[in-house]
Each structure stands twice: as C-alpha cells, then as structure tokens.
Amino acid sequence: MKSTWLATYENVEIKVMNSWFHGEKMLVNGEVQDERFGAFSSNLTGHLIDSKGERKNIKANLGGSFSIHCNIFVDDKKMEVNKI
Structure with a gap:
C-alpha cells in the first residue's frame, strides 16, 4: 500500500510518500531530502528556500494505528496537507 501527501509553501511543493516496501520519502520540488525505513512511525526532515532567500526547516511526522x-x-x- 502506498500513500502520498502534498503541501505547498509559497511556490514550493512538499511531497511525502509512504510505502510498505520502500519506506518513507520527503521530496521538495521533486528532489529527495530525506528517506527512512520505519515500521510504525517516522520523522522526516528537510529544508526549503523561501521567496526572500531564507532557509526554512521542514519536518514531517508519519504515524497511526489503522491508517497512516x-x-x-x-x-x-503546521501546514495544510492533502492526501492524494
């Protein structure tokens, strides 16, 4: 089973993907910034550069009992996240 979530900060796309067999990945504008292979929960980190040229830290938390x-x-x- 594979799940994907999407958030946007200014014009930057943040995508988090979770798969039973391939672990979790966080992509920022299509580039992988973190990847983990957790069983039940995971924390992913990365960064982006905003419109002012400043570095902003990103973190994503994955977890759940019956669904992720x-x-x-x-x-x-906290960003608005859409499951796609």
Whole structure:
C-alpha cells in the first residue's frame, strides 16, 4: 500500500510518500531530502528556500494505528496537507 501527501509553501511543493516496501520519502520540488525505513512511525526532515532567500526547516511526522497520517511543519508551523 502506498500513500502520498502534498503541501505547498509559497511556490514550493512538499511531497511525502509512504510505502510498505520502500519506506518513507520527503521530496521538495521533486528532489529527495530525506528517506527512512520505519515500521510504525517516522520523522522526516528537510529544508526549503523561501521567496526572500531564507532557509526554512521542514519536518514531517508519519504515524497511526489503522491508517497512516501525515503532518508537515515549516519552521514549526503546521501546514495544510492533502492526501492524494
């Protein structure tokens, strides 16, 4: 089973993918920034450059009991995430 979540910060696309056989990945504008192989939950980290040229930290938390959920934070502010 594969799940994908998408968030956008300014014009930057943040995509988190979870697969039973391939682990979890976080991509920023199509480039892999973190990859893990966890059993039940995972934390992914990365960064982006905003429109002012400043570096912003990204973290994504994956976890759940019966289904996997994803939260994405940019500089500790929770983003709206859409499961696709």
